[in-house]
Amino acid sequence: MPDSIDIPPVVVTATVNGERVSRAVEPRMNLVDFLREELELTGSHIGCEHGVCGACTVRVDGTIVRGCLMLAVQADGAEVLTIEGLSESGEIADLQENFKTRNAAQCGFCTPGMLMTAAELLAENPGAGRTEIRQHISGNFCRCTGYQAIVDAIEETGRNRGEK
Amino acid sequence: MADSPVVTVHDRPNSYIGRSVPRPNVQRLLHGRGTFTDDIKLPRMVHAAYLRSPFAHADIKSINADAAKAAPGVAGVFTGKEIAELCEPWVGVLSHLEGMRSPPQYPMAIDRARWQGEPVVAVVAETRAQAEDAVELVEVDWAELPAACDMTAALDADAPVIHEEYGNNLCWERIVDEGDVDAAFDQAAVVVEDEFTFGRHTGVTLEPRAIISSWDPSEEQLTVYMSTQGPHMLQAIFAKHFGLEEHRVRVICKDVGGAFGIKVHTYGDEIATAALTMLLKRPVKFIPDRMESFTADIHARHHTIKARMAVAEDGKILAIDFDDLTGIGPYSMYPRSSGIEINQVLNLTGGPYTIENYRARGRVVFQNKPLMCQYRAVGHPIATAMQEALVDHAAQALGMDVVEIREKNLVPDDAYPTKSITGMPFDKLSHHAAKDKLLGMVDYAGLRADQEKARESGIYRGIGFACMIEVTSPSPMFYGVGGAPISAQDGVTLRLDAKGNLIVASGVTEQGQGAEAVLSQVAATAVGVTPDKIKIITGDTEITPYGGGTWASRGTGIAGEAAAQAGHALRDQVLEVAGIMLQSEPRKLDIRDNAVVDADTGNERISLAEVGRVVYYRADTLPKDYQSELIATRHHVPKKFPFAFTNGIHCSHVEVDVDTGVVKLLNYWVVEDCGTVINPLLVEEQVRGGVIQGIGGALYEECLYSDEGQLLNGNLADYLVPMAAEMPDIQVGHVTSPNSDSELGAKGAGEGGTGGAPAAILNAVNDALLPLGARLTVNPMTPERVLRALGKTE
Ligand code: FES
Ligand code: FES
Numbered sequence: 001m002p003d004s005i006d007i008p009p010v011v012v013t014a015t016v017n018g019e020r021v022s023r024a025v026e027p028r029m030n031l032v033d034f035l036r037e038e039l040e041l042t043g044s045h046i047g048c049e050h051g052v053c054g055a056c057t058v059r060v061d062g063t064i065v066r067g068c069l070m071l072a073v074q075a076d077g078a079e080v081l082t083i084e085g086l087s088e089s090g091e092i093a094d095l096q097e098n099f100k101t102r103n104a105a106q107c108g109f110c111t112p113g114m115l116m117t118a119a120e121l122l123a124e125n126p127g128a129g130r131t132e133i134r135q136h137i138s139g140n141f142c143r144c145t146g147y148q149a150i151v152d153a154i155e156e157t158g159r160n161r162g163e164k
Numbered sequence: 165m166a167d168s169p170v171v172t173v174h175d176r177p178n179s180y181i182g183r184s185v186p187r188p189n190v191q192r193l194l195h196g197r198g199t200f201t202d203d204i205k206l207p208r209m210v211h212a213a214y215l216r217s218p219f220a221h222a223d224i225k226s227i228n229a230d231a232a233k234a235a236p237g238v239a240g241v242f243t244g245k246e247i248a249e250l251c252e253p254w255v256g257v258l259s260h261l262e263g264m265r266s267p268p269q270y271p272m273a274i275d276r277a278r279w280q281g282e283p284v285v286a287v288v289a290e291t292r293a294q295a296e297d298a299v300e301l302v303e304v305d306w307a308e309l310p311a312a313c314d315m316t317a318a319l320d321a322d323a324p325v326i327h328e329e330y331g332n333n334l335c336w337e338r339i340v341d342e343g344d345v346d347a348a349f350d351q352a353a354v355v356v357e358d359e360f361t362f363g364r365h366t367g368v369t370l371e372p373r374a375i376i377s378s379w380d381p382s383e384e385q386l387t388v389y390m391s392t393q394g395p396h397m398l399q400a401i402f403a404k405h406f407g408l409e410e411h412r413v414r415v416i417c418k419d420v421g422g423a424f425g426i427k428v429h430t431y432g433d434e435i436a437t438a439a440l441t442m443l444l445k446r447p448v449k450f451i452p453d454r455m456e457s458f459t460a461d462i463h464a465r466h467h468t469i470k471a472r473m474a475v476a477e478d479g480k481i482l483a484i485d486f487d488d489l490t491g492i493g494p495y496s497m498y499p500r501s502s503g504i505e506i507n508q509v510l511n512l513t514g515g516p517y518t519i520e521n522y523r524a525r526g527r528v529v530f531q532n533k534p535l536m537c538q539y540r541a542v543g544h545p546i547a548t549a550m551q552e553a554l555v556d557h558a559a560q561a562l563g564m565d566v567v568e569i570r571e572k573n574l575v576p577d578d579a580y581p582t583k584s585i586t587g588m589p590f591d592k593l594s595h596h597a598a599k600d601k602l603l604g605m606v607d608y609a610g611l612r613a614d615q616e617k618a619r620e621s622g623i624y625r626g627i628g629f630a631c632m633i634e635v636t637s638p639s640p641m642f643y644g645v646g647g648a649p650i651s652a653q654d655g656v657t658l659r660l661d662a663k664g665n666l667i668v669a670s671g672v673t674e675q676g677q678g679a680e681a682v683l684s685q686v687a688a689t690a691v692g693v694t695p696d697k698i699k700i701i702t703g704d705t706e707i708t709p710y711g712g713g714t715w716a717s718r719g720t721g722i723a724g725e726a727a728a729q730a731g732h733a734l735r736d737q738v739l740e741v742a743g744i745m746l747q748s749e750p751r752k753l754d755i756r757d758n759a760v761v762d763a764d765t766g767n768e769r770i771s772l773a774e775v776g777r778v779v780y781y782r783a784d785t786l787p788k789d790y791q792s793e794l795i796a797t798r799h800h801v802p803k804k805f806p807f808a809f810t811n812g813i814h815c816s817h818v819e820v821d822v823d824t825g826v827v828k829l830l831n832y833w834v835v836e837d838c839g840t841v842i843n844p845l846l847v848e849e850q851v852r853g854g855v856i857q858g859i860g861g862a863l864y865e866e867c868l869y870s871d872e873g874q875l876l877n878g879n880l881a882d883y884l885v886p887m888a889a890e891m892p893d894i895q896v897g898h899v900t901s902p903n904s905d906s907e908l909g910a911k912g913a914g915e916g917g918t919g920g921a922p923a924a925i926l927n928a929v930n931d932a933l934l935p936l937g938a939r940l941t942v943n944p945m946t947p948e949r950v951l952r953a954l955g956k957t958e
Contacts, residue, residue, distance in 0.1 A: 026293070042203035043196020045421070047370045048454040052880035055370055083196030096194045100186045103845045106853065107676030108193025109200065109371045109421030130893075138889035141880070143370045143422045144676045146852025146917075147888040 012076045016041070017085025025072050032056040032067030034075070035082055043083035043112045047141065054140035057113035058082050064120050083112035092119050094160060098153035106144035114140045118154045126158040133158075172907050173690050173728045174840075177766075178756050180685040181908075184845035185695060187681040189674060198419040201374035201391045206447035209376065210239045212437050213295035213450075215285040215302050216459065217277030220532035220873025221311035221324065224275055224284065224304060231301040232287055237294035240444055241302065242286045242436075244272030250439045252405045254430060256498035258646025264336035264503050264528070266496035267327050271432040271439065276309075278326060278494035279534050280873055281459025283433045288440055288448055311532040313873040315491025316468060318531045326494050326530045333530040335496055336503045340510050342585050343521030348483035352474035356557040361942045362546055362922075363866035364466035364491075367539050368885055371421020372457045373431065377438040378447040387414045388438060391421065393428040393673055394713030399705045400649035401430055401499065402438055417703035420675035424540040424857070426461050427675075428715045430498040433460060458878035463867055464539030465943075466491055467509070467546050473554040474521075479562055479569045483521035484514050486550065490536070491529045497537035499648040503528055505536070508543025508635065511586045513551050515633040516595050516811065517573040522585040532873045540857060541634075542716075544919030545943075548632045552923035553941060556628070556930065566927070567608065570599065570631055591804070592901040593811040595631060598835040601897050602813045605833050611817060619935060624822055625830070626932025630814040630923035636838070636912025637721030637903070641806035653801035654718070655709025656726040658687055658734045660794040662780040664758055664772030666693050666734075669701040671711020672723040677914055678846035679719040683727045685842055686908065690731020691738075692755030693772065709797055717912020720842060721808050725800040725906040733796035741792040742775055800906065808903045808911040812836040814855070816924035820932040822954055825947030827863055827929055829892040836916050837899040840909035847913045848896040854917020855894055860886045862922040863944050 009024035016039060023038045030049075035041045035058065047055035049068045056067035059081040086092055092115055098104070105111040114137060121128055121136040128136065133154050134147070142150065173181060192198050229241040253268035272283040285302050289295035312318040312326055318333040326333055349355060376389040386408060392398055395415040403410040420427065437450040452460050471486035488509055492502035506526040514522060559569040574595040575582065583589050608627070615625045643650040651671075659667040668687050674680045680700040688695045702708060709726075712718065739750035742760040746753070746769050754763040759771045778785060779792045786792065802808060817831040834851055841847050864884035868876040877883045902909025922943050929950070930939050938953040951957040 028293070036203075040205075041196075042200070043198075045200070045371070046202070047372075048880045050454065050879060050881065053370060053454075087195040099194055100190055103187065103190075103678075103849045105190055105193050105676075106678075106849070107371065107420060107422045108190065108198050109419075111193050112196045115194070134888040134891070138887045141370060141885055141887060143368060143424070143857070143885070144853050145849055146856045146894055147886075147891050148852050148893050149849045151888065151893075 016080045029072045031070040034072035054113045057116040095157045102149045102153040104149040104153040110142040126161040209447040211292040214283040217282045221309040223307040226305040228303040232298040235298040237290035239288045244274040254498040256496035258501045260646040261503040269495045271436040336528040340524045345521045345523040348521040349474045353477040354561045357472040360469040362467045365865035367426035369422035376449045377441040379441040423675040462537040475558040479572045485523045491531040493535035505543045509547045512547040516631040541915040541918035545922040549923040552630045602835040624932040626928040628816045628924045628928030630920045632920045634810045634916045635807045636717035637808040639802040651712040654711030654723040655799040656730045657797040658730045662776040669708045672719045673714045686727040717914035729798035804905040812916045814920040814924035816928040818928040825950035832894040835897040838913035839903040839911035851917045852894045855921045858918040858921025862925040
């Protein structure tokens with residue numbers, strides 16, 4: 001019998017999108033399941049559960065992580081930001097607008113992870129060129145677009161930020 | 165009524181057709197506020213997990229589920245036999261594919277499992293983790309059987325026969341023989357021959373398949389939330405196999421995280437999930453995980469083809485002759501069948517060219533691997549790659565330029581309407597115009613000069629072209645004629661609300677390609693409102709007009725046309741009642757920018773909001789003998805042609821590293837003729853996304869199997885998909901030959917990219933390797949295979 005069945009829940013307390021939350025969860029629960037199932041923040045998606053597709057990307061203490069590779073208990077005491085919080089803060093309003101006008105989201109399943117990843121690049125290096133942008137998002141699988149619209153949207157956002 | 169001036173959607177002032185307006189429904193997806201099926205929780209919902217066969221072929225001697233039943237949180241454990249008691253089996257054949265056979269298939273294996281991954285036992289628990297834990301506690305006593313995995317060997321006399329009653333593993337065979345092929349080969353100046361292998365790959369939608377089933381025994385009502393492309397088709401299937409009336413089944417499809425033909429079939433685990441809610445009387449959710457998806461989703465392609473082409477001295481193609489074999493797993497998929505893919509290969513090969521002699525054999529073979537069925541561009545990548553590789557091969561044998569040989573053989577643009585040698589009727593195609601347009605985008609002479617120069621320094625670059633045709637917007641000749649509950653028609657209902665907003669409901673679904681945007685643009689144009697006034701409703705069998713859904717690039721061509729016609733009807737209704745209010749003749753009025761205006765001057769007479777207010781709240785001010793209507797439904801089904809064929813031409817520019825075998829994509833160009841373009845922004849990224857999926861098949865994606873039928877790379881780390889860093893920018897151009905079967909003139913654009921890319925890349929790689937005497941006829945062209953072709957590895 002798998003061990004985890006008998007292990008008692010552990011309390012995880014974290015600040016998620018600026019709100020302090022506390023939940024008793026199984027120690028094996030990963031962060032993205034915690035966000036989706038316990039907090040009902042369903043904007044972070046699950047595409048592979050083994051760290052390849054990037055659909056579960058969220059920000060923990062200022063750095064992006066794969067929510068399926070991190071356990072919820074590891075986020076105890078951390079600041080977690082999901083696409084919902086990132087949207088409401090207005091931090092990526094320009095990027096979202098460019099995703100919209102460039103048609104950089106089709107089914108939208110990769111989009112929250114893609115925006116999270118792009119937001120990081122734009123914060124670090126708004127002047128990134130197309131090759132750098134492609135490299136930076138190459139851990140985020142998109143099955144629908146040709147990636148080109150996504151690269152366009154990120155490039156345009158960086159250009160506009162640079163001009164400000 | 166209807167005495168307003170006749171205008172087509174194209175003549176309307178304030179038209180949104182042909183404009184790159186953003187998609188109306190994208191905002192929520194950008195804010196993480198979409199509703200994908202896995203985002204939904206229903207009261208008392210439980211979670212299903214399936215124990216799947218670890219063997220490709222094995223008898224189930226016994227199942228002991230006692231420990232699983234006692235495990236924490238478990239609500240029930242059910243075998244295939246128990247599920248089968250609730251549900252009729254299905255047979256995945258189409259009657260117009262004559263002679264095709266496939267035995268009844270049950271949702272889960274009963275006494276014998278026939279592929280690794282076939283569902284065997286269903287476990288339902290409070291959480292998915294608990295259900296997965298309990299799956300591990302189920303004990304199955306297996307007796308492994310010899311398996312027929314290799315599709316070619318599956319036809320050998322000594323191969324294990326998967327369905328004993330058939331005597332062998334042949335599912336279907338079709339032969340086409342037109343003209344005098346033997347005479348043509350005898351006369352040929354040059355005959356080229358190749359043996360092609362196209363690997364088995366799969367769809368890898370980023371959102372896996374997803375379903376929540378909910379049975380209300382008090383009303384005998386089954387509600388299914390599902391990530392699907394065809395809600396009405398699924399409604400018909402659930403109803404039929406559970407013995408329910410169709411109105412007792414409601415299929416709701418919220419946001420869909422990519423589909424590409426993966427989510428348009430009948431999967432045993434999904435049907436079983438509907439049975440589980442009936443057994444437990446609680447909502448049941450089932451979301452396969454990624455590794456499960458690799459053996460539970462349909463696979464696609466996998467063909468081996470022996471092909472030859474006869475060519476005259478001047479480059480004229482005299483004949484094509486090929487023998488195609490494809491393996492489809494142990495059953496033909498229901499309800500589309502697994503025969504359509506090869507049928508397309510037989511129908512489409514050679515389609516862009518004038519060919520008078522044509523012979524082809526297609527064989528569909530049962531084997532112990534996952535089921536194979538229609539995935540984006542069904543058969544097109546195979547037909548196009550084979551045909552285009554042969555054309556390049558012939559050009560090379562004749563010492564002719566690859567563009568010149570195509571120019572010589574492409575059907576002239578003024579020859580349409582015409583038919584292909586296989587009897588496919590074409591309305592209007594534009595191969596020469598498309599090729600000319602492409603050559604205006606590609607500096608062909610420059611690329612050739614660069615190629616020469618690069619070779620001097622040991623750098624091998626190649627240029628590959630691919631001309632193609634694409635099946636879109638099918639009529640009932642595709643599936644309905646074969647007896648499948650798949651509607652070729654689709655409907656759109658338009659309703660003007662009391663504030664002058666337009667509510668649009670349609671049977672097509674949105675899975676990211678922009679179906680809702682197209683409906684919105686067409687409806688806005690036909691009625692005369694601005695897009696911000698529009699609300700689109702799709703994906704619910706209870707509230708949308710009946711329709712086939714979204715597949716085979718049919719949304720724009722079919723539902724788009726229904727929206728145009730419904731728009732005209734609603735506009736007539738509005739003008740009629742406005743005419744009464746304004747004491748004006750309806751034909752002297754028009755609707756522009758949300759208001760009724762004088763047709764001549766454009767001066768506003770009354771807003772649509774005011775029309776709505778009067779109609780709904782103050783009908784007492786209208787004549788007593790008059791009843792207004794502000795709702796119209798129209799359907800459209802293609803009638804003139806069985807398919808709205810489109811055409812396109814691709815060009816790929818690659819560099820092959822002859823030391824590592826890695827193919828680098830330098831540039832890519834496509835010209836596509838999909839008729840009237842409703843939204844260039846959407847079409848172009850649709851084409852690009854399609855090309856990228858074609859690149860996946862050409863260079864990376866393959867489900868690798870052991871001889872025993874064990875999948876070796878069933879996860880996203882080992883199964884490679886195209887990622888951003890390796891993908892080129894893709895330039896897209898358009899030629900427009902409107903569809904004469906509709907007012908809108910639109911055809912589909914969803915699959916041409918995927919259909920053409922493998923051919924263009926194959927030709928580009930071979931062009932690069934030409935001076936080294938290496939030639940590849942296999943997809944994917946992995947580094948190892950490139951090196952093997954170069955003789956650099958075993
Ligand atoms: S779900 Fe976490 S990387 Fe794919
Ligand atoms: S938009 Fe569908 S996966 Fe990226």
